[in-house]
Each structure stands twice: as C-alpha cells, then as structure tokens.
Amino acid sequence: MEKLKRTALFDSYEKYGAKMINFAGWSMPVQFEGIIPEHEAVREKAGLFDVSHMGEVDIMGKDALQFVQNLITNDVSVLEENQILYTPMCYPNGGIVDDIIVYRFNSEHFFLVINAANIEKDIDWMLSNKGSFDVDIKNISSSIIQLAIQGPKAQKILQKLTNTDLREIKFFFCKRNVLVSEKECMVSRTGYTGEDGFEIYTGTENAEYLWDKILETGREEGIKPVGLGARDTLRFEVNLLLYGNELSESITPLEAGIGFFVKLDKKSFIGKDALLKQKKEGLKRKIIGLKMKERGIPRHGYEVFAEDKKIGEVTTGYRSPSLKKNIGLALVDFKYSGLGTEIFVKVRGKLLKAEVVDKKFYKKNYKK
Known part of the structure; x- marks a missing residue:
C-alpha cells in the first residue's frame, strides 16, 4: 500500500x-x-x-x-x-x-x-x-x-x-x-x-x-x-x-x-x-450549471441526458449548504448549454428533471 x-x-x-x-x-x-x-x-x-x-x-x-x-x-x-x-x-x-x-x-x-x-x-x-x-x-x-x-x-x-x-x-x-x-x-x-x-x-x-x-x-x-x-x-x-x-x-x-x-x-x-x-x-461542448427540478442530488460522474440521448456528465454536484438547493456543474454538448434548457440527470438509475442555470450559484464577497 x-x-x-x-x-x-x-x-x-x-x-x-x-x-x-x-x-x-x-x-x-x-x-x-x-x-x-x-x-x-x-x-x-x-x-x-x-x-x-x-x-x-x-x-x-x-x-x-x-x-x-x-x-x-x-x-x-x-x-x-x-x-x-x-x-x-x-x-x-x-x-x-x-x-x-x-x-x-x-x-x-x-x-x-x-x-x-x-x-x-x-x-x-x-x-x-x-x-x-x-x-x-x-x-x-x-x-x-x-x-x-x-x-x-x-x-x-x-x-x-x-x-x-x-x-x-x-x-x-x-x-x-x-x-x-x-x-x-x-x-x-x-x-x-x-x-x-x-x-x-x-x-x-x-x-x-x-x-x-x-x-x-x-x-x-x-x-x-x-x-x-x-x-x-x-x-x-x-x-x-x-x-x-x-x-x-x-x-x-x-x-x-x-x-x-x-x-x-x-x-x-x-x-x-x-x-x-x-x-x-x-x-462542441461546454461546462454548464444545472439545478435539479426533481428530488435528487447530482453527483460527480452522473450521466446527463436530453432528448433521450446522453449529452454529458456531471463534474461536481451537491446539495448547496448556502442555497439549500440541489445543484451541479456538468460538461455537456454545446447544443444543450443554453440557459433554461431542460435536461435530465441519471440518479440511481432514474432520469430526474433538471434545468440549465447560471453557474454563479452564489455571489462572491471579495474585497476589491
């Protein structure tokens, strides 16, 4: 070891x-x-x-x-x-x-x-x-x-x-x-x-x-x-x-x-x-933000679908401690990267509905 x-x-x-x-x-x-x-x-x-x-x-x-x-x-x-x-x-x-x-x-x-x-x-x-x-x-x-x-x-x-x-x-x-x-x-x-x-x-x-x-x-x-x-x-x-x-x-x-x-x-x-x-x-592809519309947490590696075909994978996903929402980042085909696009994340074998959203989930508080 x-x-x-x-x-x-x-x-x-x-x-x-x-x-x-x-x-x-x-x-x-x-x-x-x-x-x-x-x-x-x-x-x-x-x-x-x-x-x-x-x-x-x-x-x-x-x-x-x-x-x-x-x-x-x-x-x-x-x-x-x-x-x-x-x-x-x-x-x-x-x-x-x-x-x-x-x-x-x-x-x-x-x-x-x-x-x-x-x-x-x-x-x-x-x-x-x-x-x-x-x-x-x-x-x-x-x-x-x-x-x-x-x-x-x-x-x-x-x-x-x-x-x-x-x-x-x-x-x-x-x-x-x-x-x-x-x-x-x-x-x-x-x-x-x-x-x-x-x-x-x-x-x-x-x-x-x-x-x-x-x-x-x-x-x-x-x-x-x-x-x-x-x-x-x-x-x-x-x-x-x-x-x-x-x-x-x-x-x-x-x-x-x-x-x-x-x-x-x-x-x-x-x-x-x-x-x-x-x-x-x-x-041809892009990192997008996503918000779950059905109950389920998108995890790293989970597959993302649209129109009955796989379009990418979740790169990071959590239930956000600050926002109390199930959100994620995913690398998907560019065609499906527009804000508001309906997508699905495969969570424990089930396709759950999600939506493409702005990746800036939480506002930064830097002192500039």
Missing part, C-alpha cells in the same frame, strides 16, 4: 477531531466538526484551511518573464511587482496541464502555486519546455506550508497577529516579509471560497504554532478549522473550478468557461494555435 504524504500539520489534526482521507496521495482532513458547520463558518464568520499539500515553484533567471509567458495562457507582463494572477497552463492541443496561481515578484522572479495532484507532472512539464530560456526552476513545495484564512471576519482575526496593515494588501496582491505572531511569512489575498481572506506562506517549522495561534485568536469570532469537504462545497457554489473535475487534459479553458484567462492576442504561448482554432470553429 502506498504511503500517504503528510503536511507539517499532520500531528495537529487529531486534537481538532479531523476525519482523514487520501487526497491525491496525501493524508488530509476531509472535515473536523462537519462539512455543513465548517461551510457556514466560512460564509458567516471565518475558517482556517491547511492547504500545505499544494505545490510551490520558484522560477528565477534572466528569462523568467518570457518563460512564464510561454508556459501559460494569461498575461504576466501586465502585472505589477507582488501582483498575482490565475491562469490555465495548456498542452499544445489546448487541453489543460493544470490551473495555477502566478505571483510576480519582479521580471526575473516568479512564484507558482500548483495543484497537489499535479506537482510532479507540472515540474516535468516546465522542465521539458525550458528550452533555451535562461531560468532556474526550483520545486520548493516541501519547505513551505500554506494556510488559508477565509471568511468575512478573516481580516479582523489575522490583523490581531500582525502589525502590517492588511487593508494595504489588495485583492490578488501579496506582501512579503510580514510578521505573523513574530513568524516571517508571505501573505496574499486571493481565496478559493468566494469570501474575503488571506493565504499565509511560511517555513514548515512554523506550521503547528501558527495553526494553533490563529484558531486561538479567532475563537471569539467563531473561526473553525475547515477540511477539504467544505473547501469543495464553498468553491463550487461560486463557480471556482477544480482540476480533475471541470478542468483536465481533455478539457480546454474555452470549454470550461474560463476563456477570460486565455489571452489569444498574446504573441505566443503553448496551446495558442489549438485554442484559436477552437474559438474560430466554435465549441
């Missing part, structure tokens, strides 16, 4: 009542108190996530800007120092290698955050596309932990632990060399929940101390430790996509509905020709 990887916080999970699962080869908490109360804590107060299983890569060197530009579909040339962007990273055929977060420290130093399941694959992909670019690609995942504090009270709680004015960290920006309870950290403001919040990057030696300190400091404000279960329901409600569900090597960014992050006017990048061709010819 494969030995699961552990984050630096593994030994702390038990005292907070964590229920563990295998996630992408990592032993991670799926929940502490429970998915619903953790979800509600983030929407109404605050939650703290251990996301140290995510990968971090330093790209440094004279050609760092040009290398990253070629690697991703979005445009890092427009970023200020310490500004951040979200982007797909594609294969030549337009399929997605991964969706990543890129931090620009300066034109010769970029910091990439990649999905836990894709760390080795992504590093290999970067190295195989290094070519003649003068860059150093360094996987620093094992030396860094990442905590995410999310929710309307996140700033109030974290501010008690630092002299840095957190109001100065704008949405999709970061600040380096921030002291959080006297520990040196980098703090950014992006999020994966639809709520305001911060990511805290620091050395693994600070993991347990900061985890305990943040939870202790935020106790009066109602902060809770949050597992991967609520992380998934939170991101899904605000149409933030998950690699392996809505994104994959067989799905393009245009099909996934994240074409905004594909800058086809950029001089060149891996996958540009395929994506230009797809845009010109038109999409």
Whole structure:
C-alpha cells in the first residue's frame, strides 16, 4: 500500500477531531466538526484551511518573464511587482496541464502555486519546455506550508497577529516579509471560497504554532478549522473550478468557461494555435450549471441526458449548504448549454428533471 504524504500539520489534526482521507496521495482532513458547520463558518464568520499539500515553484533567471509567458495562457507582463494572477497552463492541443496561481515578484522572479495532484507532472512539464530560456526552476513545495484564512471576519482575526496593515494588501496582491505572531511569512489575498481572506506562506517549522495561534485568536469570532469537504462545497457554489473535475487534459479553458484567462492576442504561448482554432470553429461542448427540478442530488460522474440521448456528465454536484438547493456543474454538448434548457440527470438509475442555470450559484464577497 502506498504511503500517504503528510503536511507539517499532520500531528495537529487529531486534537481538532479531523476525519482523514487520501487526497491525491496525501493524508488530509476531509472535515473536523462537519462539512455543513465548517461551510457556514466560512460564509458567516471565518475558517482556517491547511492547504500545505499544494505545490510551490520558484522560477528565477534572466528569462523568467518570457518563460512564464510561454508556459501559460494569461498575461504576466501586465502585472505589477507582488501582483498575482490565475491562469490555465495548456498542452499544445489546448487541453489543460493544470490551473495555477502566478505571483510576480519582479521580471526575473516568479512564484507558482500548483495543484497537489499535479506537482510532479507540472515540474516535468516546465522542465521539458525550458528550452533555451535562461531560468532556474526550483520545486520548493516541501519547505513551505500554506494556510488559508477565509471568511468575512478573516481580516479582523489575522490583523490581531500582525502589525502590517492588511487593508494595504489588495485583492490578488501579496506582501512579503510580514510578521505573523513574530513568524516571517508571505501573505496574499486571493481565496478559493468566494469570501474575503488571506493565504499565509511560511517555513514548515512554523506550521503547528501558527495553526494553533490563529484558531486561538479567532475563537471569539467563531473561526473553525475547515477540511477539504467544505473547501469543495464553498468553491463550487461560486463557480471556482477544480482540476480533475471541470478542468483536465481533455478539457480546454474555452470549454470550461474560463476563456477570460486565455489571452489569444498574446504573441505566443503553448496551446495558442489549438485554442484559436477552437474559438474560430466554435465549441462542441461546454461546462454548464444545472439545478435539479426533481428530488435528487447530482453527483460527480452522473450521466446527463436530453432528448433521450446522453449529452454529458456531471463534474461536481451537491446539495448547496448556502442555497439549500440541489445543484451541479456538468460538461455537456454545446447544443444543450443554453440557459433554461431542460435536461435530465441519471440518479440511481432514474432520469430526474433538471434545468440549465447560471453557474454563479452564489455571489462572491471579495474585497476589491
């Protein structure tokens, strides 16, 4: 049996009542108190996530800007120092290698955050596309932990632990060399929940101390430790996509509905020709939002039908904790992607009626 990887916080999970699962080869908490109360804590107060299983890569060197530009579909040339962007990273055929977060420290130093399941694959992909670019690609995942504090009270709680004015960290920006309870950290403001919040990057030696300190400091404000279960329901409600569900090597960014992050006017990048061709010819399938009209929960992998034929599959589906509705995302034939289209989801052998709806099920509450 494969030995699961552990984050630096593994030994702390038990005292907070964590229920563990295998996630992408990592032993991670799926929940502490429970998915619903953790979800509600983030929407109404605050939650703290251990996301140290995510990968971090330093790209440094004279050609760092040009290398990253070629690697991703979005445009890092427009970023200020310490500004951040979200982007797909594609294969030549337009399929997605991964969706990543890129931090620009300066034109010769970029910091990439990649999905836990894709760390080795992504590093290999970067190295195989290094070519003649003068860059150093360094996987620093094992030396860094990442905590995410999310929710309307996140700033109030974290501010008690630092002299840095957190109001100065704008949405999709970061600040380096921030002291959080006297520990040196980098703090950014992006999020994966639809709520305001911060990511805290620091050395693994600070993991347990900061985890305990943040939870202790935020106790009066109602902060809770949050597992991967609520992380998934939170991101899904605000149409933030998950690699392996809505994104994959067989799905393009245009099909996934994240074409905004594909800058086809950029001089060149891996996958540009395929994506230009797809845009010109038109999409054959698309990720849609759906709402059940009959009683049943659409789950990942459930088949979707229309006019007595299979038209696609559910990529993510839940009974939404915030909306109290059974909703989902699905990849379906483009012909059936229009809002209001009647479709059917096969739930436990029965075809149940559903409707195509806007994918933005829940309104984001970021501070911009």
